[in-house]
Amino acid sequence: MDPGADGALNCRTPSPRPQIGGVRSSFAPWEDPAARPLVRFDGVSKAFGDTVAVKAVDLSIYEGEFFALLGPSGCGKTTLMRMLAGFESPDAGRIMLEGRDIQADPPHRRPVHMMFQAYALFPHLNVAQNIGFGLRRQGMAKAEIAGRVEEMLALVKLEGLGGRRPDQLSGGQRQRVALARALAPRPRILLLDEPMAALDKKLREETQFELMSLQQSLGMTFMIVTHDQDEAMVVADRIAVMREGRIVQAGRPAEIYEAPADRYVAGFIGDVNLFEGRVSAAEGPLLRLQAGDDRFDAEGAAAVGDQVWLAVRPEKIAIHLDPPADPRNRLAGKILDYGYLGDWTTYLVEVAPGRTIRAARANTTRAVDRPLGCGDPVWLTFAPSSAVVLTK
Numbered sequence: 001m002d003p004g005a006d007g008a009l010n011c012r013t014p015s016p017r018p019q020i021g022g023v024r025s026s027f028a029p030w031e032d033p034a035a036r037p038l039v040r041f042d043g044v045s046k047a048f049g050d051t052v053a054v055k056a057v058d059l060s061i062y063e064g065e066f067f068a069l070l071g072p073s074g075c076g077k078t079t080l081m082r083m084l085a086g087f088e089s090p091d092a093g094r095i096m097l098e099g100r101d102i103q104a105d106p107p108h109r110r111p112v113h114m115m116f117q118a119y120a121l122f123p124h125l126n127v128a129q130n131i132g133f134g135l136r137r138q139g140m141a142k143a144e145i146a147g148r149v150e151e152m153l154a155l156v157k158l159e160g161l162g163g164r165r166p167d168q169l170s171g172g173q174r175q176r177v178a179l180a181r182a183l184a185p186r187p188r189i190l191l192l193d194e195p196m197a198a199l200d201k202k203l204r205e206e207t208q209f210e211l212m213s214l215q216q217s218l219g220m221t222f223m224i225v226t227h228d229q230d231e232a233m234v235v236a237d238r239i240a241v242m243r244e245g246r247i248v249q250a251g252r253p254a255e256i257y258e259a260p261a262d263r264y265v266a267g268f269i270g271d272v273n274l275f276e277g278r279v280s281a282a283e284g285p286l287l288r289l290q291a292g293d294d295r296f297d298a299e300g301a302a303a304v305g306d307q308v309w310l311a312v313r314p315e316k317i318a319i320h321l322d323p324p325a326d327p328r329n330r331l332a333g334k335i336l337d338y339g340y341l342g343d344w345t346t347y348l349v350e351v352a353p354g355r356t357i358r359a360a361r362a363n364t365t366r367a368v369d370r371p372l373g374c375g376d377p378v379w380l381t382f383a384p385s386s387a388v389v390l391t392k
Contacts, residue, residue: 044093071242128162152180300389314360316386
């Protein structure tokens with residue numbers, strides 16, 4: 001979707017759901033025991049020869065949800081999506097759509113449409129013909145196809161471009177054509193396979209919000225596959241993090257980031273510092289940990305003697321030039337390097353030979369009284385409530 005001078009997408013259909021922003025948190029059908037999933041994976045597995053791509057996945061996706069499958073290459077996320085689309089068949093388990101097993105339904109009989117990473121536009125057809133291709137296959141009347149195509153062109157802000165060929169469009173415009181073609185048959189669920197991978201960073205960021213707005217406007221269920229953590233965090237109502245064919249954690253973006261289930265999720269979603277130690281004392285939710293010569297306090301659930309890891313995000317770590325009075329969660333070190341990112345500066349601090357900690361500081365003013373540079377001695381601290389206690 002190429003924003004540029006076109007502006008935001010024309011979302012004309014009233015939304016049955018809250019619009020994007022703070023009120024999105026009111027949309028949580030997965031928390032309602034009586035809610036019926038639109039899509040349900042029950043113990044789904046898939047292997048290709050000796051390689052197991054998906055392992056006994058259980059997953060529910062709800063009507064009107066923007067759901068993200070997130071993970072590295074080869075984790076099984078695209079295979080899971082392709083099985084829902086009907087391009088692959090599970091070796092075990094069932095895929096239910098609106099309570100019905102769709103295993104026997106071929107792809108063209110499923111109310112599911114997929115937008116491919118490469119867009120897969122027909123080079124010999126113009127924009128309007130590409131958008132109407134699936135409608136012609138369905139046997140829709142010519143006049144109705146023309147009306148639907150015009151509606152889709154307006155929806156993705158490509159009015160007047162129906163007569164162009166794909167090679168006469170920008171990358172963002174070709175993406176919009178692929179999206180319009182997938183939306184034209186009005187599927188129950190739209191599958192997006194790395195849809196923004198070919199866009200530059202700025203256009204990709206703008207497109208993410210346009211895609212969210214479009215999904216909210218249509219009230220349609222979207223399922224996106226991506227390896228881009230930032231992209232999933234921005235667009236999704238919920239994220240399922242996959243590893244080696246399994247879902248290791250599913251939840252809201254903030255839950256995944258602030259309360260990761262294990263070290264893998266903590267390390268895969270954003271930057272994190274991990275401190276390994278043992279619980280030496282526990283007073284209610286407050287744990288005292290011994291990690292070598294360092295002592296840390298943190299809030300979590302573990303027993304005395306347990307081996308645990310503290311996960312602390314760089315932005316939760318404060319940098320001081322003078323020793324803090326509170327001895328808890330305090331580390332001395334020197335700045336090895338730093339990266340200025342405009343809104344944030346990330347510092348790499350050596351706290352022991354060969355051991356470094358990442359700390360991030362927001363650049364809230366145009367200048368600082370005392371800039372930090374390489375070699376500067378500093379102190380690092382973090383609040384007990386800022387650390388996540390992980391047991392695996």
